[in-house]
Amino acid sequence: MSIQAQLNSNLRAISADIQAACARVGRDAATVKLVAVTKYAEWAWVQELSSLHQTFGENRPQQMAERQTLLPSIEWHLIGQLQRNKVKLALQHASLIHSVDSPKLLERIAEVAAELQIRPRVLLQLNMSGEESKAGFVSDELLTIWRSVIAFADRVQIEGLM
Numbered sequence: 001m002s003i004q005a006q007l008n009s010n011l012r013a014i015s016a017d018i019q020a021a022c023a024r025v026g027r028d029a030a031t032v033k034l035v036a037v038t039k040y041a042e043w044a045w046v047q048e049l050s051s052l053h054q055t056f057g058e059n060r061p062q063q064m065a066e067r068q069t070l071l072p073s074i075e076w077h078l079i080g081q082l083q084r085n086k087v088k089l090a091l092q093h094a095s096l097i098h099s100v101d102s103p104k105l106l107e108r109i110a111e112v113a114a115e116l117q118i119r120p121r122v123l124l125q126l127n128m129s130g131e132e133s134k135a136g137f138v139s140d141e142l143l144t145i146w147r148s149v150i151a152f153a154d155r156v157q158i159e160g161l162m
Contacts, residue, residue, distance in 0.1 A: 003045060008052060014034060018032050035057040037057045037079065039063075046067065054074055055077065058079065060080055061080075061082065061090045061093070062086075078090050079098045079099065080099060082099055082101075084105055087105075087108050091118065096123065097109070097120065100122045101124075103148060109152075121159050122157065123159055123161060124137055125162045126138075126142065
């Protein structure tokens with residue numbers, strides 16, 4: 001089976017799973033966006049998939065920047081943890097950052113966004129388990145600091161939670 005045939009088959013199966021899951025809960029499947037994660041994927045597969053699908057996710061800002069330059073028509077999401085020293089790189093290449101896990105990171109994103117004169121889209125990462133080894137806002141913490149979080153809304157577009 002060719003790479004394209006295998007990718008087509010996989011996409012059809014995933015789309016069917018999404019359709020079924022949405023049907024079970026009464027949700028319109030058109031409101032679900034599939035993000036194809038390219039972490040560890042061979043470049044030939046990424047290139048081939050780009051002819052079939054248009055939204056990719058990458059874990060590392062450096063790899064995302066490199067791949068976004070090579071495939072600029074793809075919508076790139078940063079899905080991995082973001083360090084504050086890599087914010088500028090991420091904002092220059094990602095259409096959505098999924099992993100804003102602290103007030104300090106959100107503040108840094110707002111600062112760099114102002115410098116770049118952009119309003120980036122982000123998701124706030126929640127740590128629902130409360131485990132200290134996991135990244136993200138703990139729900140009680142987010143409620144406590146919500147006013148300071150929304151203070152950045154003029155510079156950062158908070159799209160939801162992850």
